Amino acid sequence: MSDLLPYPPLDPTTYDLIIVGTGVPSSILAAGASSSGSSVLHLDPNPFYGSHFASLSLPDLTSFLNSNSLSPPPSNTHDFLSVDLVNRSLYSSVEISTFEPETLEQHSRTFNIDLCGPRAVFCADESINLMLKSGSNSYVEFKSVDASFVGDSSGELRNVPDSRGAIFKDKGLTLLEKNQLMKFFKLVQTHLASSSTEHDETAVKVMSEEDMESPFVEFLSKMRLPQKIKSIILYGIAMLDHDQDNTEETCEHVLKTKEGIDRLALYITSISRFSNAHGALMYPMYGQGELPQAFCRRAAVKGCVYVLRMPVTALLLDKASVRLASGQEIFSQKLVMDPCVNIGLESLSSLTDQQKETLRVLVPKETSSKEKIARGICIIRGSVKAEISNALVVFPPKSLFPEQLTAVRVLQLGSGLAVCPPDMHALYLSTVCGDDNQGKTAVLSAISTLIRPQVPEDLQTDSIAENDTAVTKPVVIWRALYVQELVKGEFGGEISSTSSPDGNLNYNEIVESAMKLYEQLMGNKELFKEETENTAEEDDGDGVEIED
């Protein structure tokens, strides 16, 4: 950012809302606010859309991960009402290894690698609803994730039998297990059907109130489901992170039956939502970075002004304005900041308590959440499962090694999604962790079960002779390991902030918090409400229609 190009000054200079950072929640806010008629300025210090949700080439990704606490040049005019802002990095323990530089060089332009992987969306996700509602769906094309598996330390991947047809075809379940699992699914379906017609007094209550409040894992036991199936449901379908069996230690993470059933309902409705999708999960072509971009495009159509490579360097408290890196001052009553922006330590010391209150979301805190997310990215040659390109693999807690506290999710994506060259796959891994070491250990353990390590040339022949099964495993070409801090978005009146990527597979929690923030900012206006009501009338508008 040292060679800032001279910027033409922005016009107008006053907006209803200024948003900094183009991540998923920020983009949803921008699209929502613009659609409802507000004037919005959307800025991003980076030269690309998406912030921490972006999909990048390998060099860009590497430099983004390594860009540590980049502070813009301190403003010369030490105006006492000006508060300097710094960009903080969310990443720690970044470790990048390149095993075949020539191969990567050859294909340098064909990678679209997600910063926030592994991430996929359920067909029935709220994020998809929002895309359809806002019309941003027309900018993205999704493809189905072909299969999902549950793995363990043996390296064997077992299908997740998630539908009637899948249970029928599954080779790993015994007949009795098939019977029990299908019975359970039917129970859930009956429950969902009866709760959707809850006004009907005659509807039979399939599950009692008491059941709904009990831990989900206990309910599964009550249904006499064997351990193997419980594990598939908890981690392979409900996508839980924390070990549900050790309830004393991790009490806060125990999922209630009610929530568990909601997660199953999401999965079940996802499978049948789109006739041309053949599974519950899908992934956007060209990477997850397409999602924030789609919302941004939608916002732009509705009049939102976009400026990239434009950090905000200071807040001018008395003027209700911000100073851009270009030096221009822009006015707005409301400001929404990226989660990595903080008040510079120097400025902080000179603030009054009242000012601190106004700026509370930007005041650096003692790590607000104990949890972090350890992520891994591997570019591999070959596939973790023969004949399958796009797949999700879940390693439940304790499945890799006894001390593994949380589930490790792995998403493999192929060239069909335009994220990597042919014959290669992008492999994303993540796990929720308390500290960097613990998280990285779990991620590395998953990597070593799925992937053949790179061995020096002279040793290669020996190892192949030793272990034939290793030959079928894919080889790693490039690898990144990093731990990401978890920052929750906050509403702070004039100044608010959005969330960082979380440890989930989908965007549900991020979307939920963005919708809440939108309501708070816009005074309970429904997000994209106007779109659904007016599409019929304004068909002369911009030509974007909601497609189902």
Next chain:
Amino acid sequence: MHGRPRKAYKPEEEAASASKAVKLRSLQTQFMSNHHHKIYTKEAIDLSTKLLEINPEAYTAWNYRKLAVEDTLSGEESNQDLVKSILDEELKVVESALRQNFKSYGAWHHRKWVLSKGHSSVGNELRLLDKFQSLDSRNFHAWNYRRFVVELTNRSKEDELKYTEDMISKDFSNYSAWHNRSVLLSSFLARKAEGFMPNEKIPEEYKLVHDAIFTDEDDQSGWFYHLWLLDQTVNVETPLLTSSWPSHARCLNDSSSSKLTTFCSESGSFPLILYFDQAVGGVSSSSVAVDSELRGNEDLVWEPVSNKNSQVASVWVARLNYMSSEPCFPKEYKVKVRIGNSPGIVSSRGCNFSTPYEFVFTAHVHDTVREDSQEVIVSWTDGFDIWDAQSKDLNFLVNLDQQMGLKWRQVAIEEEIELFRALSDSKIGKLTLARLLMAKAMISESGVKGVHYEEILELYSDLMVLDSSHYRYYKDEHSVALLHKVTSSTASLSRHLFQYRDMNNSICLRLNNLSLSRIASVEKLLFVQMLDLSHNELHSTEGLEAMQLLSCLNLSHNRIRSFSALDSLRHLKQLRVLDVSHNNIGEHSVDTTRYLCSSPLSNSEWTEDEVGRQMPSLVTKYWDAYFVLRELNLKQLDILGNVIAGDEFSSFVPQVVPKLVWLDGQKLRS
């Protein structure tokens, strides 16, 4: 198609359909006029095309097109191009009709007709079918047509079998696919094609259907297929001899030491009974060789014992004469029966009896001076003593041992039983388990213990309570199982055998008070001469016809509703004593379940015999009683406690049965 709710019509849709109907009617009128005047011009044919496009169900129009095609092509058979173009046009019309209504019988039939002309490409048909079947994979018309097309092509049956597998793996609720699979496999199994030996292929099929049943036990398709497989496992295609009377190495005797084998005959002959496991034809003196020292039996007449006038039956009987040899002193005659050495016996499915079997017995002929038993009334209430049977009297009850590759069948059934115990919470699970346990009983080698009859009975009792709409079926199966249990061992059977004091200590089989609704296991009871079935729930005597030695039968206190339900008794030439008191005879003149039996409508001879001439009105009124009774040589009949009973009927019966001595306990002649 399946699972699509019907929508109610909106007013504007109704108006549209009304105007469509007007158009259709005028089209129909024009078409009918063309049809009647045999007009086959291009315009006339186009009119029928239009009609069929709107209404593919217009069957007359399809027939008209057939006539039109025949008309156009007459004399032009050599013009290949013309023939092809005309037939292709027909295929096009059918295709568009099918798009309109995929389930039009007329359209599918027309397509078959065109294809059978042999001028059209069959490959196209398979492509079209694939398209239709991907739209509605369960449509039975398409599957039917598929079988027809496959017959015409040289597409291999293996490919078709694979196709059913693919369709099943897409959606295992596809009953049509399972059905087609059973049709294809039947032919493979019958041919014993390579890779399709029943002992290898059937267990494989069980594995496939298990996945479907265990995944969704509420889906019927898998259960149907399982039932078919069970049938393939239990039933051997080739007919087998189940039992005979006399059985092997028996002595026919009238000395009191061996009650069960003594037989008194007035006619100077005794029956020879062959009981097969399925209906067979072709039993004759040439297919069954009987060598005996008894003279006058060179050309034995074998008769099928069947209620219908067919030449196919599972029970066949011949009468061996012994009086013709005229000895007045005791003598022993050896009789040797050989079946299956020369061909001729064929099952109704066309399989040859191919397991030669022979048995030998000895007939001791005595000229017994009998006290005149004609005047003695048989009472069913007393005079019965527990019969202390000796095992040698009973050991002939052991089945004929016919090894037909039973091992794999037993193993398969045993595995199924183990597996399905897990699903015995549901109705269909209970029923299947009961069927499997019965199958195990049927294919167990004789004398094998551990058949769980108690469990079978309990399952059917549960089902009667759980699923009352099928109560009668479960009740019948319960009765069958109970009779299997009774006849399964000499010990259990002997508990039901009693000595009847008044008739020279005859042995009576008493199966009373068992709430039986059906008769079964008759093949093991061919020896019975006196049978007590009172106080049961029988609706009919079907099955008893095989018991050719039966002379006394008690059916009192049952649920028999008409004489036509007793139709099978007409085969029992030895029957002298019949008690049908306290039934519901007369409640309905025709037993609706047995509507195929003789009726005055199907028979004209009845007016011509003597009784018919003398009292035509009573014969008309009691025609079903008349038909049964006139064929029986009864000496004693009890009919009290039925709707039909009364003075009028009591006066009618002796006319029909002139030899009757006792009617309802009253002596008719002094």
